[in-house]
Amino acid sequence: MFPRSEGTASATGQGYQVLAAIMLGGIMGPIDASIVNVILPTITGFFSAPLATAQWVPLIYLLTMSSLLLFYGRLGDILGYKRVYLSGLVCFIVASGLCGLAPTIYWLIAFRALQGIGAGMMMAVPYAILTATFPPQERGRALGINAISISAGLAIGPTLGGLLTSLWSWRLAFLINIPIRNPALP
Numbered sequence: 001m002f003p004r005s006e007g008t009a010s011a012t013g014q015g016y017q018v019l020a021a022i023m024l025g026g027i028m029g030p031i032d033a034s035i036v037n038v039i040l041p042t043i044t045g046f047f048s049a050p051l052a053t054a055q056w057v058p059l060i061y062l063l064t065m066s067s068l069l070l071f072y073g074r075l076g077d078i079l080g081y082k083r084v085y086l087s088g089l090v091c092f093i094v095a096s097g098l099c100g101l102a103p104t105i106y107w108l109i110a111f112r113a114l115q116g117i118g119a120g121m122m123m124a125v126p127y128a129i130l131t132a133t134f135p136p137q138e139r140g141r142a143l144g145i146n147a148i149s150i151s152a153g154l155a156i157g158p159t160l161g162g163l164l165t166s167l168w169s170w171r172l173a174f175l176i177n178i179p180i181r182n183p184a185l186p
Contacts, residue, residue, distance in 0.1 A: 018133045019142050022126045023149035025089050028177055029119035030150050032096070033062060034157030036112075039170045046170060047105040056109045064116030065123065072124035081125040081132070088121020096177035 036043075036058040044054040076084040095115035102108035126146060134142045164172040 015133050015138070015142065019130065019145060022085075022129060023146055025085070025092075025122050026126055026146060027149040027153040027156075028092060029065065029123050030153030031157040031160065032115065032119065032174075032177070033058070033065070034154050035161035035173050036061070038158045038161040039165045039173055042165050042170045043105070043108070047108075049105040053105055053109075057105070057112055060109055061112045061116040061119070064113045065120040068117065068120040069124045072121045073128070076125040076128055081129045084121050085125050085129065088118045088124075091115075091118030092122060093118075093177055096174045100171040100174035100178075 040054055040057060043049075043057060044051055047054070072084055072088070092115055095111050095118055098111040099108060099115060102111055127143065130142045130146060131139060160176075161173045164170075164176065
């Protein structure tokens with residue numbers, strides 16, 4: 001679904017389908033970066049974990065995601081952006097399910113690291129995909145629209161985390177990522 005050559009998609013056709021697919025996956029990473037901040041006290045209480053240990057739940061996600069961005073960007077140059085993006089999406093969704101089923105705080109921290117690895121893949125290559133998809137005169141608009149999904153994800157995360165935790169459990173904050181089917185997947 002992601003074109004390889006530069007500027008091959010028109011603004012009214014495949015380009016906006018690619019943009020929608022990128023935005024759907026791109027909003028998940030920022031939501032999960034901010035969703036945990038509100039539910040961390042609930043997770044700490046559930047596992048009866050010291051706060052110093054529980055703070056690794058959001059921290060390990062951000063550390064793994066941000067420290068691997070350059071590596072995944074280069075990997076996209078070598079293997080293809082679509083492959084890196086879709087691998088990250090699958091890794092993120094699987095890790096989200098594992099986070100939601102974590103039996104201990106230590107497993108949750110490990111699964112959050114895995115989730116951060118997947119999020120890093122999804123966050124590293126969208127700009128390259130959009131640059132290759134849209135012609136020069138439409139790139140600014142596409143990149144700006146994509147940036148909206150990232151900002152929206154960061155803004156939605158805390159409210160969504162609080163709502164889902166109050167409705168059922170902190171586990172739902174991770175399990176919501178599973179049913180999302182990205183249009184980029186076959």
